[in-house]
Amino acid sequence: MSTTLTKPSRPTEPASPGSRPTRAKSSSWFTAQHKLAPYVFVSPFVIMFSIFGIYPIIKSIMLAFYATNGPKSQVYVGFSNFNFMFHHHDFQIAVRNTIIYTLCSVFLQLPCALGLAILLNQKWLKGHSFLRLAFYSPNLMGTVYVGILFQQLFSIHYGLVNRVLASIIPGFSTDFKWLGDPANVMPALVLTSLWLYVGYNMVYFLAGLQAVDKELYEAAEVDGANPWQRFWAVTAPSIKPIATFVLVTSTIGSFQFFDLPYIMLGNGGGPNNAGLTIVMYLYQQGFITGDLGYASAVGWTLAIGVLAISLLQMKLTGSMKGND
């Protein structure tokens, strides 16, 4: 693949059949396909996207005002879906759970991920890529499998977590109920997702840290800044774009929390619905009870909430207009 403008090895007359048609004929086809190319390349995607991406979005706005009996019949109900939703005790619980989970996620996972990334970024560290693999491997397991695994680990009496804790902490009983006690369900879920996602966020932070200009650090050291001051003066501003990215995606992801609690709590919301999340509520109402209209209403409520919060976050962190 050369970058020169001419290739001396190519003759201008057709040397063998099928190599190139005559210049005159090929030119119009050539320019035609050059002009058409972008449309041809992009259109299959655009078509599929319109059918399976755009159309459902529009339809769901409509559906939100109906109550359905599965995909077979619908009844127009106006705002009654939203009305019921906001008064429904279960929905309120789902919102509360989801918000608590998101807050824990953000304020627990992200600092841990950042901390690990900083530690991992130290120059003197050996075994860097092994450690990185180790921290990231939880995320390679799918949420379903992590759910199954941790359901076993958190089980009473015989589960690993209880047995280890009982041997370390005096007075800790192996009968401690994690997933059976409404008060402990959320901690168990938060811990599991901490295990699952810290590595993922850490990788982003690590990349951000490695992209920081070394000279800035050296300049700060020359000025006599201690590590703590160096962090706030150099590191923090440099990783701001990636930190914002991680923050926003983490929040959006946390709001969509479904797989882990669903699997760990036995395909339901758990005792007293302590593990019921908004998406789980949507799933139960839409696909088990069968009211697709109500599910759309819940979906849109979630979407608007998520959008609002993401925009707020981006504004607060002073990020520039989304420039993916």
Place this chain on the structure above:
Amino acid sequence: MSVQTVNTPPTASPIGRRASESMGKLIASLILIVAGVIALTPIVWLLAKTVQNKDDILSCLYFAPISHWTTENYQHLFVKTDFGHVLLNSIFVTDVTVITQLFFASLAGFGLAKYEFKGKKLVMGVMLATMMLPGQVTMAPLYDMLYHMHMVDRFQGLIIPSAVTVFGIFLFRQSILQVPDELLQAARIDGCSEFRIYWDIVMPISRPMIGAFCLMAFMGSWNNFLWPQILMHHDYYFTLPIALNQFNGMYSTAEGSMGILLAGTMLSVLPVMVLFVFLQKEFVAGLTAGAVKG
């Protein structure tokens, strides 16, 4: 280390500083080791448990003596359940999905990166807008639509709607933007058709990004739970996550079933891990490509 100025902090004595440095390194190493152990323990536990017989599984804390190790869990997995069939389903759905996504996303990404055309801004704007929407918004109408298309409880229903990934397109667009335009111009002058430029030039250059994308798409499809759960009813069409979840609910406390369940889990996570080992570097590069810049 550095020139001492008036601003140096009180622990100025060289010995003191070196001591606190090695103290710091020790603490840091300890933290990393503990964190590493915590990160790996459950996975190793899983692996260890899959080779234990049904008594050891409950009584042993972690490892069982080597003489007790057995492959019976894996044997039972394939003999007593239709794990083999479900595994095949997952392989089929995931691989077809990844290839389809790869083709559409790379082609469209190329189109959006290297060309100007009417409506480009509109298309990109709409796609960007939809990226902000969580996927759950469209689940209900999509199901309704697929029901009327007779694609419910069929593989097509899983594969076709996921052929479009906006995320994938942006990833490819970002990466293809880096390809120097001169390369394309040179090819055009040689008479290459646009498609050949894509096929012969741009794609081979983008192999690292393709590797990263393949891994991400593979992970996404292989581990996908909610949508297949909604769509698939008959267990002939189940993929691994749904089948394992069902097995968990049905048999988790039955005699000898924990071993089978854990063996199935282990086998289900293995492919992604293996793929990751091979595609590590590309993956990290690709993952952070969009984030660091933007």
Place this chain on the structure above:
Amino acid sequence: MNLFPYGKAAFSMFTLAVLSAGWIFVHPAPEKKATLTYWTFSKDHYDAYQKLIPDFEAQHPGVHVDLEIVNNNALAARLQAAFLSDLDVPDMTELEIGTAGTMFRGPVKDIGFIDLKPRLEQSGLYDRYVQSRFSPYTSRGGIYGLPQDVHPVQLVYNKEIFAKYGIDPDKIQTWDDFIAAGKKVTIPGKQYMIELSDSTTGSGGLETIMLQRGGSYYDPNGKCAIDSDIMVKSMEFYVPLVAGPNKIGGTTGDFYGATWSKSVEDGYIASMICPDWRTLFVQRGPTKMAGKMGIMPLPAAVPGGIRTSTWGGTMLGITKRCKTPDIAWQFAQFLYTDQARLAKNFQNTNILPPLKDAWSNPAFSAPNPYYGGAPLGAMYAKYAPSVPAQYTAPTIDTAKAKLGEALIDCVKYYNDNGDKGFDEFVRAKLKEKADDVRAFQARNPY
């Protein structure tokens, strides 16, 4: 021109895709060749019926019955989804008592099952059943499921532990007697008199106790009855058994499985609530206890009250999609009314049929070696006629969930405050949950 420009990883995926596609093409989804597809959620039923089907097919040449086992957690959802999407609807299906009500949502014409009342009356079967067993499968006058069982409940107890503490089961007549004995036996954390859970999931207990006392989720008209006086009193009776300083009830979580088996063998649980189906679980799980377990009737709530309750239940329904409802009906009869089958079924599952006249069959009085030669069937049959009714409504799953929540809240309150203000708390909590259920019921636009 490159054959495949995407690199090795993508190429291997492409190859796998092609290979797996080929395999799937060669092994397509099995066509529905069967005359009757029958869904069950119980492995025991599945195994037992597989043995019986060849006889039926021999009697009805050309008929092929296809048994399919579906996860219990998923069966109701799958059935509902099948009814709604017209896909994969079986001809006959079993359905668990707790979820049967959800199939009655919507107008009567939308119910996916055939009304069996005419057939029952015509064949005279209706009177042969224990009547109370129709209640959970009845909606607006129609009967949509054949009860497969009665499931009377007794207590299975550890003879050695009882003997060690000098407890004579014959002397225990009421729950007060039982609780007094329980205080002697219970060592908190190590040994509990009876297996009772402080939640409604897993090993349960609340529902059985409340049914014995006449409590229920709904009244016969389908109105929510969770906050009735009887229910309040049942809750106030139950909670101190599983919470607080005098608790005699413990559990390891589930009512079957390896953990539970071990706890029975270890003596962690001295007695447990056992409907007829569970006696088989006991035989299969804690096998080391063979010969050491005895059976006694449930203590009465009041002197002279009924000494049994019920736990669980399965119905058999014929769906409207079935093209051969007569053959389906015959199959149902074959499984559940033929005397020889019933005896064989009992031998395989320990389950009593709901047909009163069947119980005199000598097979039911056969001594059961695991229980020291006790005539299991006859013992359960004695209490079968007094099994309480269970009324239902489409929101039954919500009602159950809400009662579960109430229990958890009441347990917490009792642990924190004991008897102080307990009555007011229970009343208020049950009313709150009942109102939740009523709001849900009111929402149904159909």
